[in-house]
Amino acid sequence: MCETCGCGHPHDSSPAHDAAHAHGHEHSHDHAHDHAPPVRTLNVNQPALALNQRFADQNRGWFRAKALTVFNLLSSPGSGKTTLLERTLCDLPGSAAIVGDLQTENDARRLRASGAQAIQITTGATCHLDAHMVAHVLDKLDTSGLRFLFIENVGNLVCPASYDLGETRRVVLLSVTEGEDKPLKYPVIFRTADLVLVAKCDLAEAVGFDRAQALANIRQAAPKAQMLEISSKTGAGLQNWYAWLRD
Amino acid sequence: MHELSLMTNLLDAAVNAADGAPICALRVRVGPLSGVVVEALRFAFEALTPGTPAANARLDIEETLPAFHCPHCNMDFSPPALHYECPACGAVDGELRGGDELELIAIEVPDHV
Numbered sequence: 001m002c003e004t005c006g007c008g009h010p011h012d013s014s015p016a017h018d019a020a021h022a023h024g025h026e027h028s029h030d031h032a033h034d035h036a037p038p039v040r041t042l043n044v045n046q047p048a049l050a051l052n053q054r055f056a057d058q059n060r061g062w063f064r065a066k067a068l069t070v071f072n073l074l075s076s077p078g079s080g081k082t083t084l085l086e087r088t089l090c091d092l093p094g095s096a097a098i099v100g101d102l103q104t105e106n107d108a109r110r111l112r113a114s115g116a117q118a119i120q121i122t123t124g125a126t127c128h129l130d131a132h133m134v135a136h137v138l139d140k141l142d143t144s145g146l147r148f149l150f151i152e153n154v155g156n157l158v159c160p161a162s163y164d165l166g167e168t169r170r171v172v173l174l175s176v177t178e179g180e181d182k183p184l185k186y187p188v189i190f191r192t193a194d195l196v197l198v199a200k201c202d203l204a205e206a207v208g209f210d211r212a213q214a215l216a217n218i219r220q221a222a223p224k225a226q227m228l229e230i231s232s233k234t235g236a237g238l239q240n241w242y243a244w245l246r247d
Numbered sequence: 248m249h250e251l252s253l254m255t256n257l258l259d260a261a262v263n264a265a266d267g268a269p270i271c272a273l274r275v276r277v278g279p280l281s282g283v284v285v286e287a288l289r290f291a292f293e294a295l296t297p298g299t300p301a302a303n304a305r306l307d308i309e310e311t312l313p314a315f316h317c318p319h320c321n322m323d324f325s326p327p328a329l330h331y332e333c334p335a336c337g338a339v340d341g342e343l344r345g346g347d348e349l350e351l352i353a354i355e356v357p358d359h360v
C-alpha cells in the first residue's frame with residue numbers, strides 16, 4: 001500500500017525519485033488516479049492582516065504619544081459621515097480629520113471649510129483604508145493643540161471592518177434612509193462598533209423609519225456598543241455625541 | 248472585494264515560507280466573523296496564482312466557529328450568527344476568542360526540495 005495516498009501500489013515510485021538519477025526508458029502509466037507526490041508541511045501561522053496590524057500598532061503608539069483620541073468612522077456611502085464631521089469639526093475645538101475616498105478631494109475640501117485640518121486619502125480602487133495609508137499621511141498633521149482625530153473611512157459596510165487603523169474607538173453610522181435591517185445584513189462591521197450612531201433622524205418620519213425595530217437590530221448585532229440618535233441637519237442629539245467623544 | 252488584497256498577503260506569506268520551492272497546497276483558516284467571503288477568497292486565489300510558485304497549488308480552507316468566553320460564568324460558548332449572548336446568563340459582553348481569524352496555517356511543498 002502506498003503510504004502517500006493509499007492507492008494500493010506497493011511501491012516507492014514517486015515522480016520525485018526520477019529527478020535524482022538518469023532513467024533511459026519511458027514507463028507506460030496510462031491509468032488515471034490522484035496519486036500525489038510526497039509532500040511535507042511547513043507551519044506558517046501568519047494572519048493575512050499581520051502587516052496591517054504592525055502599522056496599526058505603530059499608529060496607535062504615535063496617537064498615544066501625541067495624546068490624540070482617534071475615531072474611525074464607518075458606514076455605507078451617503079450615510080452622513082461628512083456632514084456629521086462638518087458640524088463636529090466646527091463645534092469641537094482641537095479636531096482634525098483624515099478622509100478616505102476612492103476618488104476626489106471633495107470631502108476634505110468640504111471639511112476644511114470648518115477651519116480645521118482635513119487630509120484626503122484617495123484610495124484609487126481600494127474599498128477601505130488600511131493602517132499603512134493612514135501612517136503615510138500622519139506627518140502632514142499639525143498636532144499642536146490637537147485632541148481629536150476623525151478618520152472617515154471609505155463608504156462601505158464590508159471591507160473596512162477588517163482593518164484596524166490604530167484608532168481609539170470605532171463608530172458605525174446607520175442613517176434612517178438605509179433601512180432598519182442593515183445591522184443584521186452587515187453584522188461583522190456592527191459587531192466591532194464601540195458606538196452606533198443612528199443618523200438623519202430628521203428624516204425618520206418621511207421615510208417611515210421603524211425606530212423600535214432598528215434599535216432592536218442594532219442591539220442584536222452590536223450588543224456591546226453604545227447607541228445614539230442624531231441629526232446633523234437639525235443638531236438633535238449632537239450634544240450627546242460630543243459628550244461621548246469627550247468621555 | 249478586499250479578498251483580493253487579503254489573498255495577496257496570504258500568497259506572499261506562502262511564497263516566503265516556501266523559500267523558492269513550488270507550493271503544493273495552502274491551508275487557510277477563516278472565521279465567520281472575519282468579514283471574508285470564502286468564495287471570493289477562492290476566486291482571488293485562482294486569479295492571483297498563475298505564474299507564481301503557487302500556480303498548481305491547492306487551496307484548503309478550514310472554516311472555524313465563533314468562540315466566545317463569558318467573563319461572568321467563566322464559560323466558553325459558540326453562539327449561532329447574531330446571537331452573542333451567553334447561553335447560561337444572557338450577558339452580552341462575552342469576549343471574542345476566535346472566529347474572526349483569517350490566517351495561513353501551513354503550506355505543503357514537495358518532500359524532495
